[in-house]
Amino acid sequence: MNQNDIQKVWALYKREFLSYVNSPVLYVILVIFLLATMGFAFLFGRFLDSNNASLGQAFFFWHPWIYVVLAPAVGMRLWSEEHRLGTIELLLTMPISPWHAILAKFKAAATVWFIALALTMPIVFTVFYLGEPDRGPIITGYVASYFYALGCLAVTSAVSAFTRSQVVCFIVSVAVCLTLTLIGYPGIVDFVVHGLPGWGEAVVRFISYLSFMDHFYEMSKGIFVVRDVLYFISVIVVALLVTASGLRSKRA
């Protein structure tokens, strides 16, 4: 990427991000996200009664479930909107490669999640006010949470590349994210394994390694394990690759 390309990506990123800022959707999602994270932590997680100055159990615990629903809500307009309005043609006739557009749009949506997470800072101040928390797990918890959001967002981006309806994109993305969250769960694994012959078990176990959840918890405890970081980056790369091929197939 040369200087010129960076400028183009930057311009496109700015346009995308401002379109978020100018739409009410951003504010609605931010408010819902903040109410959900804090509400879960303080009301369901009983954070103040836990007498434990760490954010893992009461706060980060709930994030995956919130992202499963809200990340697709942020990401659903990434490409579906362009398809619906036909502006995709315009966008791709611009002197930029599809990859630049994909990256710029993904970064804009990622910025939204960055802001959302940054706005949960009061709980960090609270925990430092009340006790002497371990900084490490809080930092890794936020990184893990952000990775989770980006993972869901990337999946949504891939789905939205194939459909022109935002509603379809939202529902399919939620389903995929939920699946990726749940495939580590034994109930689901049982159900699948029972319908398969013996060799299927190894396959199922391999698939359950792909579950978002496991990789999330390792990190939210305060350890960066190479394979977890690699896992999330892989998910994002694969999903963006699928986005690219989706756009190409639509255009063709």
Add this chain to the structure above:
Amino acid sequence: MSSSKTTSTSSAVGFTTLLVIAIVFVINYIVGGLGLGNFRVDVTEDSLYTLSKGTKNILGRINPDKPVTIRYYVSSDERVMPPVLSTYSRNVQDLLFEFQKASNDNVVFEKLTPNPDTDEEDKAREDQIQGMQVNSEGDNIYLGLAIQSGSQKEVIPFLNPSEETKLEYDVARAINKVISTKKPIIGVMSSMPVQGSPMFQFQRQRGQEPWAVIQQLRLDYEVRDVEMSATKIDSDISVLVVIHPGDILPTTEYAIDQYLLKGGRLLACVDPLCWIGQSYNGQQNPMTGQSTVVAKTSDLPNLLKGWGVGYSPNEVVADMFYRGTLMGRQNPTALQLPAGAINRSNPITESLQSMTMVSAGAFSAPAAGGPTAEILLESSEQSSGIDLATAESLRTESLKEFTASGRKKVLAMRLSGTFKTAFPDGPPPAAVGGAPGGGMPPGMPPGMPPGMQGFPGMMPPGAREGGGAQTDPAAPAATATTEPVAAPAPVAPAAPAAPVVTPAAPATPAAPAAPAGEAKTEAAPAAPAKPALPPDHVAESKGDSSAVMLFSDADMFYDAFCLSQDQMTGTLVAINSNLPMFLNAIELLSGGGDLLAVRSRASTQRPFVKLDEMREKVEVEFRPKLQSLEKQLNDTVQQIGTMKVKTDAKTRTLILDPEQQKQLADLQATQAKISKEVREVRKQQNREIDWIKFTLKMLNILLMPLMVIAVGLILAMRRRSATAAR
């Protein structure tokens, strides 16, 4: 652009995409599946997930010719394995990999998957791994370790996820045990049956289990019982543990003194008010048929004095800041010590997080010239010493008057350096026939009735030794025969300042079994007015080998104050750092410094300190008001009480004239009013804390959403006015 060309381009691109995806999968598989991705960056403050130096030292001691094999049993079948356990099993595996790496391959790691109905399940059973039945078909899951070196084997039957922070210690301890050839000996001396009592089938009584601390000790050490009346401590004992030495004899103190000075190490728990000891009282000992009598208070009067340590057996520490609950009541003598009360620079206490002490006493450090003291645990400044009666009454009522001393009270300390004997004049006489003198403090009434020894609060401190000695018929005889006694000679009371007497008397080597009279006649000419010292009497410790660890509470090491039953597995888990503290201390004293460095990061609990501080502040504010209200209430109740005394002896009914009736009604109304006020004040106390919690909750939940809405509205309005202006 021809359609065929488009198709070929897009298929080429599609192929590239698939290829890249495949590569990503393969990388993930290589890194994750094959264990290359176990490189971890541990960012926790206490490096919770990194092997400690102690572990590495232990691993470094493994003999390459006798490698250690770790067999890791973990069920992998997802149909039966709960997700919590499979996540945890991966952490365990990662940690075991770290062990293997740090050992230069002297640790051999084997992973077995004992899924239902496999050969490996049989192996797990052979290795005594604990199977847990998970469904009605009888399928078992396993998550355990067998650690073996040569013929020595250690098994961790089940790895409990809630004890994750203890995992490294457990594994390191097991490795340390299988590679070490000899167990250190720990002597345990106590006036309570801490070692349990054996089952006695004839009387159909269940034997008592030993205390958990003793059971833990037995895992790593040879535990040897030492009688409370012992007059000699075996020199092969590497650590002597003394728990609540109620009614200790001066002769026993002398034995401990000499043991220590000859390079022994001592862990002593004295207690001004021992709750657990009280609960043993009255129980029948199935072996002897006698009922157990445990003194309420314990002390090591001569030894503590000899080291220059101040300790009052009549004083219990009450601490408003660190108070906890006892039997469902807030009790300032039930100390909940947070990390701030624990010495952060000593290896044994460094990473302990919280301790519990119940009705502890207070020490004062020795002055210069004595052994070096290092404070391990201390109270807050909001503390004060209260007397035993008040401390006992706190079981049912709250503390009415309290003035903080403003000074921190020492609850535990470690003494090291040079120790001088507490018995410079040689062994104290065995208390035969209530002869006064010897090491006993003056003021002791001669001939205390035997039954009195269970109630030390009723007699002057120091008199207890006398009472105890007389009731134990075996003690005087034993002392007379095993120790060279110079008894009837006049003996000056032991004093730390007394000049050290050199063993000048040549006469004493006379046979230890020599009659007391003979010893006297021989000793008298050599050193008039001074007793003869036995040949092996040591006046001062040499080298750094001698060490003492002092705790001012014995209850703290009782099971109920260090362990609780885990809801899920039914196993016992530590609720605080009391047990680690005890084991740390034993390990340090017995010289196993490596293991010590492993466990020192046991608990990860980080409490909300701020809320505790607030609670204390609020209570200080309300205490005077509450006190005056409670006093008023008491007065009213008393007034009512005195009125009711006038009863008719025949009919046993109250005789009240109308005026008295009115007065009674008034008093009762006042009583009701005051009780209500007390309730109100208490409610108000709680209200402040609740208000702070509520405020925090609301700020967290609502502040940011409202700000987001405000920013959104402002931006929207600005946009609108911008468009309107056009």
